[in-house]
Amino acid sequence: MAPFTTVEPAGRSTPVTAPVTTDAPAVVADPSAAAQQTSREPAELTDTVPVLMYHRVQPEAERPDSVPYPDLYLEPDLLREHVSALYGEGWRTVTARQVAEAFAAGTGVPEKSFVITVDDGYRDGYDHILPILKEFEAVATFYVVPERLGQGQAFELTHLVELAAAGNEIANHSWGHEDLAAMGQQGARDSIKKASDRIEEIVEARPVTLAYPAGSYDSEAIESATAEGIMLAFTTEYGALDASSDLLAAPRIRVRGDQSAGSVLSAVEEYTGDE
């Protein structure tokens, strides 16, 4: 890996660690309080970035009686504990797009950067994840399924606009959550393109990252993604991303629905050599 120079990390925010009650409206960080805290030292750049994979974040009381994959569901309070533990140890979020663009430029991201990805485009991303992100001035990458927008428990269009305005990335999870390895190259490309077109219409930014639905991909799916301008595409294989990874078949760290904050912190730090 190439050596990285020391740079001023641009736009790194100071965490807000004050406890908040779950019933309170989203807490807006007090800029004067944040300004009084010492900003982080200029960071070394790294090309190793743990990428956490989440799906649903919804209180159990709001879930249907039986859900097909209960392990994909987290309580919002548990997500808050995860983010709090990581921010407490100096970790800060970047989006998958920021990672992709840094790697493409041959640079890295500031040390102790991690990515929160949220797959499938459910409105709990707006109802339950966005308020937690705002508490910590954190950002996430949401892999959405445009065909479902506005239906059932999926995001409304306005949710995507608001998420993007808050600095989150809205990215490609195929048009209709198709198995991209089973569609042939043209079919996969059509699905990826249609999704990117729709996302770009809504948030005015064309996706450059993608998550393969169900982690299913093959060489044709990779070629299709590349042809549609995708720079970084995630599977569901387990591991930390680094610049020597296959960026079009990139690993993530799956977070279980009952996983403790300490366990998530260990999983992140295991891949970076940090204690």
Ligand SMILES: [Zn+2]
């Ligand atoms: Zn999915």
